[in-house]
Amino acid sequence: MQEKPTTFSIKHWADDDKPREKLVQKGRLALSDAELVAILIGSGSKKESAVELSKRILASVGNNLNELGRLSTKQLRQFKGIGEAKAVTIAAALEIGRRRRVEGILKISKIGNSRDAFELLYPRMGELEHEEFWILYLNNANKVLQTAQLSKGGITGTLVDVRLVMKQALELGAVALILAHNHPSGNLRASKADKEITQKLQLAASALDIKVLDHLIIVQKDYLSFADEKIL
Numbered sequence: 360m361q362e363k364p365t366t367f368s369i370k371h372w373a374d375d376d377k378p379r380e381k382l383v384q385k386g387r388l389a390l391s392d393a394e395l396v397a398i399l400i401g402s403g404s405k406k407e408s409a410v411e412l413s414k415r416i417l418a419s420v421g422n423n424l425n426e427l428g429r430l431s432t433k434q435l436r437q438f439k440g441i442g443e444a445k446a447v448t449i450a451a452a453l454e455i456g457r458r459r460r461v462e463g464i465l466k467i468s469k470i471g472n473s474r475d476a477f478e479l480l481y482p483r484m485g486e487l488e489h490e491e492f493w494i495l496y497l498n499n500a501n502k503v504l505q506t507a508q509l510s511k512g513g514i515t516g517t518l519v520d521v522r523l524v525m526k527q528a529l530e531l532g533a534v535a536l537i538l539a540h541n542h543p544s545g546n547l548r549a550s551k552a553d554k555e556i557t558q559k560l561q562l563a564a565s566a567l568d569i570k571v572l573d574h575l576i577i578v579q580k581d582y583l584s585f586a587d588e589k590i591l
Contacts (some may be wrong), residue, residue, distance in 0.1 A: 426579070428457060460482045503534065524536075
């Protein structure tokens with residue numbers, strides 16, 4: 360008589376191995392990243408449990424949840440045992456986590472240094488797979504009046520609408536700007552184009568008595584500050 364294949368659905372596991380029950384009994388902090396992801400996907404395949412599958416997925420991104428959040432549903436579906444529904448569930452859960460972090464950072468209303476600017480902007484830019492250029496408009500107390508996206512998809516001089524930037528600054532009554540863009544490649548070096556854009560905006564701002572305080576290049580968990588590096 361042929362033996363039935365073993366199922367690895369969470370509901371068939373021993374109680375001590377069930378991440379759902381573990382969360383209820385011991386709290387969410389007791390669970391590993393793999394166990395949390397396993398709860399999202401519910402079951403693995405005939406050859407591996409949901410936790411084992413989750414460990415394999417996490418290993419592919421260096422066990423980095425930020426990197427996992429950057430995977431598309433198409434990329435997630437490349438893993439055996441992950442169909443469209445599971446891929447969407449993982450993507451949605453990680454997006455909720457990203458938005459939660461954004462809401463937590465919003466309480467930063469005054470910029471005291473480059474780290475403050477990075478903490479405010481990273482949730483918006485740090486995990487993107489394309490380049491975006493953002494501007495912080497500040498008042499004379501360095502309080503943030505507005506955080507605005509200037510361009511998306513690439514950084515070249517032609518994408519910088521200086522008139523729009525200055526018009527917005529005047530309407531807000533801003534006296535200072537902090538520029539920022541991300542490098543999806545992870546390269547923290549300032550390119551010639553990065554420096555030219557900075558100089559272009561500095562020149563236009565100075566004519567209106569507005570200061571460009573800094574320009575940040577943002578990558579995963581790190582940044583370069585033109586002001587800190589004294590290249591502004």
